[in-house]
Amino acid sequence: LDQIIIGFDLICDLFDDDADDLLEYFEKTWIGEPKRRGTGRKKPQFDHKLWNIHDRVVATVPR
Known part of the structure; x- marks a missing residue:
């Protein structure tokens, strides 16, 4: 589960400032x-x- 936070941080670096509201919600x-x-x-x-x-x-x- 620690990989979730690491992955999220990596993804956030790929977005520009226009996506800040979406990323904060997520x-x-x-x-x-x-x-x-x-x-x-x-x-x-x-x-x-x-x-x-x-x-x-x-x-x-299966899920």
């Missing part, structure tokens, strides 16, 4: 916002385990 809802104090992130609105099917795809298990 981060808050699906990734989890960075904490204002300290390190780490807040919990996203939807837990990564709920929507991430990477492990199921690798194991060739």
